Amino acid sequence: MSFFQTCPLSPVEAIVINAVLCVVLAVATYTDATRAKIYNLLTFPAMLSGLLLNALLWSEGGVALGAVLTGLKWAGMGLAVGFGLLLVPFWLGGTKAGDVKLLMAVGALKGWEFVLVGFLYGAVLFGVAATLILARRGKLGRTLSNISNYFYGLAVLQSAPELSPPADDSKYPYGISLCLGFVLALALQYTLGRPNFWQW
Numbered sequence: 001m002s003f004f005q006t007c008p009l010s011p012v013e014a015i016v017i018n019a020v021l022c023v024v025l026a027v028a029t030y031t032d033a034t035r036a037k038i039y040n041l042l043t044f045p046a047m048l049s050g051l052l053l054n055a056l057l058w059s060e061g062g063v064a065l066g067a068v069l070t071g072l073k074w075a076g077m078g079l080a081v082g083f084g085l086l087l088v089p090f091w092l093g094g095t096k097a098g099d100v101k102l103l104m105a106v107g108a109l110k111g112w113e114f115v116l117v118g119f120l121y122g123a124v125l126f127g128v129a130a131t132l133i134l135a136r137r138g139k140l141g142r143t144l145s146n147i148s149n150y151f152y153g154l155a156v157l158q159s160a161p162e163l164s165p166p167a168d169d170s171k172y173p174y175g176i177s178l179c180l181g182f183v184l185a186l187a188l189q190y191t192l193g194r195p196n197f198w199q200w
Helices: 011-035 040-058 065-085 087-091 097-110 112-136 140-157 174-192
Strands: none
Touching (some): 011 040, 011 097, 011 174, 040 065, 040 097, 065 097, 097 112
């Protein structure tokens, strides 16, 4: 199986996968916005659905073991890439486990390329949203100064200064930006035939 191989979906099969994805994104957006959580009750069934659906779709309705395993490998690769994208930030305490599991679920459903591209869109959207929120609350200058001092300490002083965590009122759920990034990727997939503006 090639790393750049795509899942051979018919239009109906694509609608099924994308419908599951949209439900997952809608629920994740709601719970992250209202409760600051993305629940295991959502993400784990979504991961399992991605693995099973892609195993069936790669086999094209048959029962050939090789095709089923290829589908599982393809979905598993997407799940693994989703896991890896936020693994280091999660270890450092910069993101929540729900965000990581959301990426894994999307990767299992849509593959490594989609989850990677959607993650990049979401990261950009999060940066824009965080900047606007900080500017509105008058905290942008102080935040930029802290970031500058942090990297100055790393580069010149060879030691990173300790940064105090932001106040709770400055937090913005990362999962919402991720979901919006995946919606953008899905829209591009329908219009351009791929989730990204560029060719690999």
